[in-house]
Amino acid sequence: xxxxxxxxxGPASILDLARAMTANVGNLEPRDTYPDYAAPxxxxxxxxxxxxxxxxxxxxxxxxxxxxxxxxxxxxxxxKGKDVDFxxxxxxxxxxxxxxxxxxxxxxxxxxxxxGNRCLVPFTAFSEPGRDAEGRYKPxxxxxxxxxxxxxxxxxxxxxxxxTCVRKMKTGLETCDVFAFLxxxxxxxxxxxxxxxxxxxxxxxxxxxxxxxxxxxxxxxLQSRVQPEGVLEIFERKAVA
Numbered sequence: 001x002x003x004x005x006x007x008x009x010g011p012a013s014i015l016d017l018a019r020a021m022t023a024n025v026g027n028l029e030p031r032d033t034y035p036d037y038a039a040p041x042x043x044x045x046x047x048x049x050x051x052x053x054x055x056x057x058x059x060x061x062x063x064x065x066x067x068x069x070x071x072x073x074x075x076x077x078x079x080k081g082k083d084v085d086f087x088x089x090x091x092x093x094x095x096x097x098x099x100x101x102x103x104x105x106x107x108x109x110x111x112x113x114x115x116g117n118r119c120l121v122p123f124t125a126f127s128e129p130g131r132d133a134e135g136r137y138k139p140x141x142x143x144x145x146x147x148x149x150x151x152x153x154x155x156x157x158x159x160x161x162x163x164t165c166v167r168k169m170k171t172g173l174e175t176c177d178v179f180a181f182l183x184x185x186x187x188x189x190x191x192x193x194x195x196x197x198x199x200x201x202x203x204x205x206x207x208x209x210x211x212x213x214x215x216x217x218x219x220x221x222l223q224s225r226v227q228p229e230g231v232l233e234i235f236e237r238k239a240v241a
Contacts, residue, residue, distance in 0.1 A: 002128060006032045014040065041179050096167060104223060123155060
């Protein structure tokens with residue numbers, strides 16, 4: 001799964017390409033984005049206009065995943081002879097979030113597939129885990145084929161406002177805006193590195209309009225379609241300054 005991407009374009013470029021009206025992100029420094037960190041998304045505001053806002057990367061995990069995790073923790077506590085208030089334990093079970101959304105037929109994701117919960121996630125490059133000649137982890141970076149060293153594009157994303165959960169045990173309950181992006185079948189050159197999935201990338205204005213406005217019967221086809229070969233390339237990427 002994609003758990004690392006970068007953005008090297010500022011708010012003006014994102015607003016222009018996404019046809020957004022307002023920005024509430026301050027100055028966007030070039031940076032890499034990791035799970036549970038804040039990053040910009042383009043979403044609809046309460047008036048139905050597009051706005052550029054910040055949200056944390058990681059949608060709510062499923063109830064089953066949290067229940068299973070809390071059950072394992074409860075079993076460990078009971079094994080140590082401790083009393084367990086399972087309802088409270090479940091309420092406070094840490095959920096760092098789900099970064100990639102694949103099974104959109106799941107009842108867990110269905111409430112967040114309407115236009116009001118869809119968003120555009122701007123990026124200029126994304127990474128999948130690879131290995132060097134010695135077998136050590138080395139991220140492999142992909143970008144759109146373009147004259148720009150890292151051209152701006154968007155992932156097809158979903159978001160939730162004011163989600164309350166425990167992201168980290170040390171901080172306890174928090175309320176924050178969160179997002180994730182959809183994945184689909186990989187094409188080359190991504191498939192050679194990560195054959196399971198790749199992000200759903202929206203490269204045209206028509207695709208972005210469909211994603212942000214259309215019913216799911218139409219917008220969902222953007223996930224199920226096979227993305228064209230030759231649109232992405234691997235490149236040797238320097239670290240963000």
